[in-house]
Amino acid sequence: MSENKHRKKSNAKVNNLLLVLLIVTMLGTLVAFGMNIFKIVAKESEEEQVKTAEVEKPENEFINDFYTIGHNATELNKEYFRELNTALEAQDQKAVAEAVAKCFVTEYYTWTNKDGNYDVGGMQYIYTNDQRDFEVYSRYGFYHDMDLYISQLGTENLIEVTGVTVNGVTETSYDIDDETTATAYDVDLSWTYKANSMDTADVQNSAVFTVVDHDGRMEIAAID
Amino acid sequence: MTMNNMNHTEKLPIIDPQDPGYANYPDGVTTDVPKFQSSPTSIPVPEPEPVRAPQPPSSSGPQEPKKKPKKGVFRGNMTPAYIILTILSIAMNVLLVYVLFHTTRFSALGTDKFILINIVALAVLLLIDILVFVAIRSKKIWAFIISCLCLVLAVGGGGYANYVLTRVNANLEKITSREKTTEVKTSLVIYENTSGEPIMDINDLNGRKVGLVPGTSNADLAKAKLAAEGVNAEYVEFLSFAETFSALIGGKVDCAALPAGYAATIGTEPELEPYLEETSALLTFSESVTTENTGGSDKDLTKEPFTVLITGENETLADTIIVVSVNPISMKITMTSIARDSYVPITCWGGGLSKINNAHTVSEECMISTVEALTGIHIDYFVEFNFASVIQVVDAVGGVDVYNEVEFEGQCWDVEEDELVVLPIEAGYVHLDGQRALGFARERYAFEDGDFARQRHQQAVIEQVVAKVMATRDPNTYVKILDAAGENIRTNLSTEQMVNFVAYAMQKAKRYYGGSTNPAGVMDIVNNRITGYSAQLWSDGLDMYLYIYQVYNGSLMDTYDYVMRNIDMDSSYDTPESVSWAASDEDFVKPPMSADYYAEGGATTIGGPTETYVPEPEPQPEYTEPEYVEPEPTPEPQTEPVEEGGGE
Structure with a gap:
């Protein structure tokens, strides 16, 4: 056998060894990554994350040109949002005002789908220029002790609006400031809460919502 | 004699193209002799090249037909290059596995993203490994070049990622380490107006008073330094560096053990700041001091306040x-x-x-x-x-x-x-x-x-x-x-x-x-x-x-x-407050945690000279020496003559 042939045979052996090494490396990498992914998933499931903390993109029917339904919406909230869609399509401002107020009530006064005091419901329906003020007002008012309620009773046992009654819708105007007067509707509503361990006897269950036309978008400028 | 049974040792005959049997030669046997139409009177016909029969097999054994070299394939010995390629590939795998394993601690920042990164990284690694495999197996040039390029990029990228990860982990380790090693710089400070013998060097502190704040690293180092120099000083303890400095200025101590940067802190005390320029550091020394802090609570910060x-x-x-x-x-x-x-x-x-x-x-x-x-x-x-x-x-x-x-x-x-x-x-x-x-x-x-x-x-x-x-x-x-x-x-x-x-x-x-x-x-x-x-x-x-x-x-x-x-999540809760709000109202103001003022009274002066009330003395008339008056001479007593006789 010539030297050339011997060398070729030897090279072929080395090359085969390299290929085997590569296969082993690939298998090792596959196993390592598999373990890492498993570790990440296991770590996530260990931390009992509150399901309501997840932000899900709503279905298309719950998004329109002006509003998007709130996080983890209840069935009642969805029903009123569909009414809002209908009113918007019909371009019936009074109906829109009524639907806006009802949607706000189901979002703001429902805590079973909330995550904490910062999670103030219905913010999108509040007069845009004063949303931050309303949020702070709520965190020190209606939402002030929500953390204690969540901690001591559990989110699932908190208030949830189960029905809203429209007592009247009156067209009016509203002075936003010294210079601005807007077309508005006073929407008089009352609502009921789900019976559960949270005592709702003294919790607010009625109000008049002044819904104003803010550059074509209906927004709540006052609650009384 | 035919081509097939020819003895390979026989000398091959030269075949004349004029030979009538010339046309009977098997296919494949060619001659370079062009077939010309012979004409004795026209163009002279060139002498045809002698045609030889095909070469017989050589004496070394049966020969395989020569293969045409394939295009795009290495012909030489590429094994050394393949060895390097394989080593690089293994290094790339190890590096990226290491990096991703050690970033898992940050997966809480985005679990889905981390899982996606792992899957993508795995796919890229396997792809490159397969490329290398193909390059070695098939010896294809294109596979070799592409796998080289990918490996260089991957190893480079992995190396950089590893460098960043090492930097991040090193910093986190420093921040969260329970042990802290700091260089403590201490100065033995003297005051130019200190009474007694002037202090020129550390040995002059023998028998003198040194002020310090007990429990501080500066105090411990100062004592150790003086002891090492064989200086026997009397230590006076104070509750703060400012008090120690005051004592130095007031002459209660002859020297103060203070942080080397004492001027920056004493300088913030307006009453002490003017004296700084009258002080100087007799000696400044530093030493690394390692302290260990107590660990924090093991709370789950996402659930517990x-x-x-x-x-x-x-x-x-x-x-x-x-x-x-x-x-x-x-x-x-x-x-x-x-x-x-x-x-x-x-x-x-x-x-x-x-x-x-x-x-x-x-x-x-x-x-x-x-x-x-x-x-x-x-x-x-x-x-x-x-x-x-x-x-x-x-x-x-x-x-x-x-x-x-x-x-x-x-x-x-x-x-x-x-x-x-x-x-x-x-x-x-x-x-x-x-x-x-x-x-x-x-x-x-x-x-x-x-x-x-x-x-x-x-x-x-x-x-x-x-x-x-x-x-x-x-x-x-x-x-x-x-x-x-x-x-x-x-x-x-x-x-x-x-x-x-x-x-x-x-x-x-x-x-x-x-x-x-x-x-x-x-x-x-x-x-x-x-x-x-x-x-x-x-x-x-x-x-x-x-x-x-x-x-x-x-x-x-x-x-x-x-x-x-x-x-305290067990605090008592109130009924949610009813909403009464208007955009036209003044903005809501958060209630303060505590007030700016409390009517508590309390001492505004602590310590100092005792003050007792001494009433103003009554105004006294000015005393004057009485004028000396010569006493009047006492007149001599006069005596009446005494009469004799009696009365009735």
Whole structure:
């Protein structure tokens, strides 16, 4: 056998060894990554994350040109949002005002789908220029002790609006400031809460919502 | 004789093309002789080349037909190159597996993203491995070139990722390490007007009095140094560096063991500052001191409320003292500043009264226990920073935006030159870089409310940094912040706790209504300070009063109540308050945690000479010597002559 042939045979052996090494490396990498992914998933499931903390993109029917339904919406909230869609399509401002107020009530006064005091419901329906003020007002008012309620009773046992009654819708105007007067509707509503361990006897269950036309978008400028 | 049975040793016949049998030769046997039509009279026919029969097989054995070399395939020996390729491939796999394994601790920041990164990385690795496999197996040139390129990129990328990861982990390790090694620089300070024999070197301290603050590293090092030099001095203990300095000036001690940068801290005491230029360091020495702090609570910060003590250190004193409470459900964060001149019991000095910032000179634990005793609030964790960290962290987030009430010249710090630098800070809404942010957070004299303005500004800078961190999506910013923090910030929070809380806050910010434009708005930050009143403390050393701050008990109690409501999840709850709100109303104002003033009375002067009432004496007439009057001569007594006879 010539030297050339011997060398070729030897090279072929080395090359085969390299290929085997590569296969082993690939298998090792596959196993390592598999373990890492498993570790990440296991770590996530260990931390009992509150399901309501997840932000899900709503279905298309719950998004329109002006509003998007709130996080983890209840069935009642969805029903009123569909009414809002209908009113918007019909371009019936009074109906829109009524639907806006009802949607706000189901979002703001429902805590079973909330995550904490910062999670103030219905913010999108509040007069845009004063949303931050309303949020702070709520965190020190209606939402002030929500953390204690969540901690001591559990989110699932908190208030949830189960029905809203429209007592009247009156067209009016509203002075936003010294210079601005807007077309508005006073929407008089009352609502009921789900019976559960949270005592709702003294919790607010009625109000008049002044819904104003803010550059074509209906927004709540006052609650009384 | 045919071609097939020819003996290969026979000489082959030359076949003449004119031979009639010429045409019978088997296919494949060619001649180069062109077939010309012979014509005796025209063009002369060239002599045809003799045609030889095909070569017989050689004597070495049967030969395979020569294969045409394939295109695009290496022909030479490529084994050495393949060995290098394989080594590179294995190195790439190991490197990237290592990097991804060690980033798993940060997976809470985005679990789905981390899983996706792992899957993509795995796919890329396997693809490159397969390319290398094909390159070796098939010897294809294109596979070799592409796999080389991919390997170079992957190994380079993996190397860089590993470098960044190492940097990040090293910084986190420094920040969260329970052990702290610092270089403690101590000076033996003398006063030029000290009575007695002049002190020219350390040996002149024999038999003299040396003042120090017990429990501090400076005191321990000073004693060790003097002992090593064989100096036998008498040690006098004081409760603070300022008191020690006062004692030196007042002649109660001949020498003071102080931090080498004592001028910076003593200089903040207006009564002591004038004496600085009359002092000098007899000797300055430094030594590395390793201390170990107690670990923090093992709470799950995403579920349980917790408290943090933030201290800003300056030459071992605590210039900034802020008690923070965090409620992860409500996302309410209270920040309560304590004035550094607050005159309070220092727990590690047996409850001896002194300015609260002096507790930090002993240890972080002393600082924590003193604050706990003062406020009644248990502290779960601490975060300690210094000047350099403020500058570097603020620069890492791109500066901060604050409101400055008054234009002033800020006492800033040049980290590179390690010296004070004065920079102008304008009034109004301003954007400050690191140096100016430090000046803004330190200034008090330019503002009417002095130290309260400084506390307010410190909280504003911290809030802004937090807001910027929450708003950024650039991983480079996080790396820069960790680089800045690594050398200059310490905490007993674990890396996992910090990562989990940051991830949790970011998740909340996504759910928060204004989260897309203002993620920091998810936190309801309540600013507060322990209020009190200015007072003065007599200094025997200086024979004068020094400034102190007396805290209101009412402020302590109100702060305690508010913080406990924030962190105690068993607190009683009220019925949700009915909503009555209008856009046209004045903006809602958050109720304060404590009041600015409490009618408590209390001493404004502590110590000093005793004062008793001495009534003004009645005005006395001026005494004059009576005029000497010569007595009148006593006249001589005159005697009547006596008559004889009797009477009737």
